[in-house]
Amino acid sequence: MHQRHFLLFSFLVFGLFFAGYGQSPVNDHCDNPVPLCFNEWIKGSNYNATTQICDQCSDWSGENSCFELQNTVWFNFLTNERGGSATIKIKNIQCNGDTNNTYYNKLEAVVLKADTNCLHTSYQFISNCQNSENVILFNIPNLSPEQEYMLVVDGMVNPSDSSILPASCEFEVAAYGNAIDPLVDAGPDVFTAPNVDAPLSGSGYGNPSWYPNDNITGSSIFNPSVFLDINTLFELTITQDIGCSYSDQVMVFVQVPLEVFNTITPNGDGFNDTWKINNIESYPLCKISIYSRWGQRLYYDIGYPESRQWDGTYNGNELPSGTYYYVIETGSNIGESTYSGYINLIR
Template sequence: TSSANTGNQWYKDGVKITGETNATYTISQPGLYSVTVSNIGNCSASSVATSVSVFPNPIAYAGPDLLVHELDSARLQGSATVGTVFSYLWTPSIYLSNDTIAQPLVVRPKIDGYYTLYVTNENGCTNSDEVFVKVQKELIIPNAFSPNGDKINDTWEITGLDTYPFCTVEIFARSGQIIYKSFGYSKPWDGTYNGKPVPVGVYYYIINPKSGRGIRSGNVTLLR
């Protein structure tokens, strides 16, 4: 910064920087910098050249997005380059085993969310990156429902299945006939087959959540 508001000319390594005549100059490259100030009478004074070093920011990488079951743990894959010594800070710290290491565990998370990794190198330069953690819910599968039109348990609602968008659900009659099949479960079974109510009784299901989770099977009783 020059002490004069006007008449400034900035130099880098003894060479005039074209167009840089303000009182302040923002440096982006290393070198020897000086400023010459001239008044109306064409008198001038130059500053002593100052050597400036420019340190690069580190490159932060929070790792690939993560898919983790709410009862499990998974490791974030954070890392950094450009520099030799780094400090790390993850925010928010909720569900993390340690928020000051590059690759902490996400432990039994309950909600989806973004995590931001802040990296600082040995020169105090900082950068950041973020990663999304998607939580798969534990399935709660009812063993009965009553599609009788009273708006209470009229469909077979499977809690948590919405976190498995590629799941398949198959329902069988006692005879082995498939009476319901879906890819995803955006429209829960309403106790019908081909648009007509099925009889009261016990039906059998196979649920394949996919996304690395095991197949679930069992039976559900339909009441009216």
Template sequence: MKMMRVNLLLMTLLGGMYGWSQPANDGCNQAIPLCPSVSISASNQSATSTVCPDCEDDFTFCFSGDNTTWFTFQTNTTGGTVSVDFSNLNFVVQANRGNLLQATILEATVPCDASSYTAIGNCEIGAGANFSLVAAGLLPSTTYYVVVNGALNGGATLPAEASFDVIASGTGIDRIPAGMSITGPSTNLCPNEAVTFLANVSNCTDTTDFEWYVNGVLAATTTGSFWQTSSIQDGDLVTLECSCFTDCPQALTAQSGPYAVENLFVDAGPDQSITSGQSVVLSGTTNGVTYLWSPASTIASPTSLQTIALPQTTTTYFLTSSSLNCTLSDEVIITITDQFIIPGSFSPNDDGVNDTWTIKGIDLYPNAKVTIYDRWGQEVFDVVGYSASKSWDATHNGRKVTDGTFYYIIDLRDPGYDEPFKGFVTVIR
């Protein structure tokens, strides 16, 4: 067990009547934190004591608990001397009520278990308007308790009750003020530029989540110390808020900005639908100095805002514009509505019309594999690179097949199509 010391001071002050309700810190488990150099007002009016072996009030370091109130503080990372100062004492004046306020500092190896308490310092008795408990050599990062009790002095049958102010300070509890700043991007940004903001926190432990605000509106909450976004607009101001320390939290705030965003815009125009073989007008707008359409292979003039495109398949075109150090792109989708059509029948009667099974658009897939089976599952046709010159004419090994329904499997062998097409085609002469 650690070597512990007690500093107990018994103080007495007479004063006027003062009324209050039962204190919230009536027991050790409800002890109120004493924050570094922050004065709080308290009292022991209507406080009670827990009577049982090893309970929180079961100790006799200079006094036995009658109506105890509890406070707690944690030393800093270096430890040292802590002074707990009491002032503005105001006692309840009542017949048979004591007029002595008692206080002591404890450490517990088991929180709120009286069998583990050790007192710090010597027992002292005194009287005065103000008094202090001073404990030297306190351990670093350790929780201590301050117990305040009303005495049954001078033959009193009722323990003393008083209001008071209390504050804890000293080298063992005072903190180096925590600080926070933001490392952000250059204040000159491009539209939609992806940027990262980093929180730099010093002298801070037990950090809460980081809350990132843009112009006062919460934009993100992060558990880590960085935030990535591409939504910064011209004039935006970024504010970061978080809190340090579980006990006696310290709120931190930092700002970055305002940001200037280059006034560059680009619009590739609305999406369009066309039929296979049809051309389309691409009409873009931008205030950029240079601009370029891509992919350029099916565009008449890639460096013109208004130009003609002849896509063979559904295509996404990008208009990219540049100004100063910024580049911005927008896209337009041109959809081919009938680019691939599988007919359900054909009539190979040598009249020059519909004599072969013509699959519209399949020539756009040069590696397409087409396999056809008769009603008994026998393969009657198979080819890779199905086209007008390799289309099925309703023959098998040079002989005409009988009229009827045949089963086909068409595998385009294209990344845009995960599954082959399957179905039936009817031969009608």
């Protein structure tokens, strides 16, 4: 696994944040929840949310509810193939009219599973109802694998004064925990000879897509093979049915023979000031040693990036002109495992 990313489309964030100014939120209805992607904080609002869930849907005002809907917004999240525990947190609750007693200043929320979306008789409440003017936190154990859940956020009414309007608030919300982790993994870095099939080993919970999508046997499967003649970075993106996307990267190193230069002229003219090894970037685990004629090791490095190339010095002091000797252990089981030879240092 080279590098991991979690992505959330920004239009969801902006759509939620600005919904309070003259239009209903995009997730005003239970049939259009906004996804809570793993470990991504998004802004939400129930400004101008309606009291109806959706056209021709039954709301949950009845015996199986813990609060009546007022101005409700809906979110959903998916569990991975393992299931387990998850945390849902609502924070930074900022309510309209907190100081003028026109609106109440608390949100209420609950997490549920809906076997049939927007049918209240299928709802299973998997958390207690909570309300707060600051933070609402759900720590939920034993979530089923590969299951969609809903977070319902509503404006609370003042229990002691019915003339005060239900709370209309902005807030931030996120879902995280091992049950929601998409487990996206592009696999370990791959080392291959040129122009042979090299398998990739991706995994995750979602629909896969590889980029770049050329020189690959299938860009929409987890375990394709690639056919390359140069080092290439591949990115695996998985997209879930609710719209969350996650990515991870893997590097494919094509191990062609090294071309080792045998002369170094470190005089500051920009030519041969450091010892060059062509194609060394294909061997990130290589070990480089340089010795004097008496066997003293003067230089050692792993990977030999350009920023650490040997410049004819030892402990910061210039070495005299002469012949020095190198050993390159490539760490490869594909081609040559060891290169050795001499370097002419000319001043």
